Amino acid sequence: MLEVNAVTKLYRSKPALTDVSLYVNPGESLGIIGESGSGKSTLGKLILGLEPLDKGDIHFRGVNIQAQKGSALKSIRRHIQIVFQNPTGSLNPKLPVWKSVVEPLENYPEVVPSFLKDRNISKKSMARVLFHQVGLSEELMDRYPHQLSGGQKQRIAIARGISLEPSLLICDEPTSSLDVSVQAQILNLLKELKNDLNMSYLFISHDIAAVQFMCDRIAVLKDGSLVDVFKTEDIFSEERHPYTKALIEAGGQVPCPG
Numbered sequence: 358m359l360e361v362n363a364v365t366k367l368y369r370s371k372p373a374l375t376d377v378s379l380y381v382n383p384g385e386s387l388g389i390i391g392e393s394g395s396g397k398s399t400l401g402k403l404i405l406g407l408e409p410l411d412k413g414d415i416h417f418r419g420v421n422i423q424a425q426k427g428s429a430l431k432s433i434r435r436h437i438q439i440v441f442q443n444p445t446g447s448l449n450p451k452l453p454v455w456k457s458v459v460e461p462l463e464n465y466p467e468v469v470p471s472f473l474k475d476r477n478i479s480k481k482s483m484a485r486v487l488f489h490q491v492g493l494s495e496e497l498m499d500r501y502p503h504q505l506s507g508g509q510k511q512r513i514a515i516a517r518g519i520s521l522e523p524s525l526l527i528c529d530e531p532t533s534s535l536d537v538s539v540q541a542q543i544l545n546l547l548k549e550l551k552n553d554l555n556m557s558y559l560f561i562s563h564d565i566a567a568v569q570f571m572c573d574r575i576a577v578l579k580d581g582s583l584v585d586v587f588k589t590e591d592i593f594s595e596e597r598h599p600y601t602k603a604l605i606e607a608g609g610q611v612p613c614p615g
């Protein structure tokens with residue numbers, strides 16, 4: 358479904374990604390781990406078509422993402438959504454949260470996600486369905502982001518991310534800004550939604566335990582290069598790259614400044 362072929366991305370002549378190739382199959386969850394600055398978020402931005410790349414190409418369902426513009430890019434983007442690390446930054450502070458949840462549906466009036474069945478219901482009713490999907494009480498719908506906890510805000514961002522029923526959800530450090538007690542709840546929610554909606558995930562994280570819990574396969578980035586890709590069950594295999602072994606031995610958390 359997603360194919361990244363020999364991609365190189367330079368920022369001011371310095372490589373952020375060098376010759377990276379990977380794929381994600383339908384319904385599969387691929388973890389991306391690596392230290393800060395290894396190129397994880399850059400990969401996400403390229404897949405979303407937000408930035409040009411310098412070499413290689415990225416195909417989604419057989420279509421070259423970087424070659425698309427305007428409405429063609431928009432129709433691909435409907436199928437690829439992202440949940441960011443910091444939910445506060447991804448929600449409009451001036452809108453009651455229910456409005457942020459249905460904003461993508463307003464941009465794509467022709468899309469009828471299977472969980473809505475009927476698009477002739479009000480926007481607020483659509484938001485109500487999405488609130489239920491992510492385990493939030495509808496009593497929170499009229500609140501503003503600053504009136505919610507970090508975990509509640511991340512659920513809102515996830516509701517927004519799934520609102521168009523994407524086939525690929527990019528989760529960029531979705532739990533690292535949250536209290537440890539809330540992290541497991543959000544991971545469980547993401548896992549349930551993946552099964553319910555039959556999505557694929559690109560799950561970017563510093564937290565090897567989280568990636569192990571969420572993903573079928575894991576790719577390891579180091580200084581912009583892919584050094585290891587393996588099935589999650591093979592994480593402790595002797596064949597692992599020395600860098601992967603060092604990350605695991607370091608205690609499961611890849612060093613991260615933020």
Ligand SMILES: Nc1ncnc2c1ncn2[C@@H]1O[C@H](COP(=O)(O)OP(=O)(O)OP(=O)(O)O)[C@@H](O)[C@H]1O
Pocket residue numbers: 368369372373391392393394395396397398399400613
């Ligand atoms: N817009 C940009 N302009 C210049 N350099 C950039 C830009 N975005 C990223 N970089 C550089 O590209 C490299 C990879 O950055 P990237 O954000 O992809 O890493 P990361 O693995 O996601 O890091 P983190 O875990 O800290 O988010 C870094 O050296 C970074 O400084």
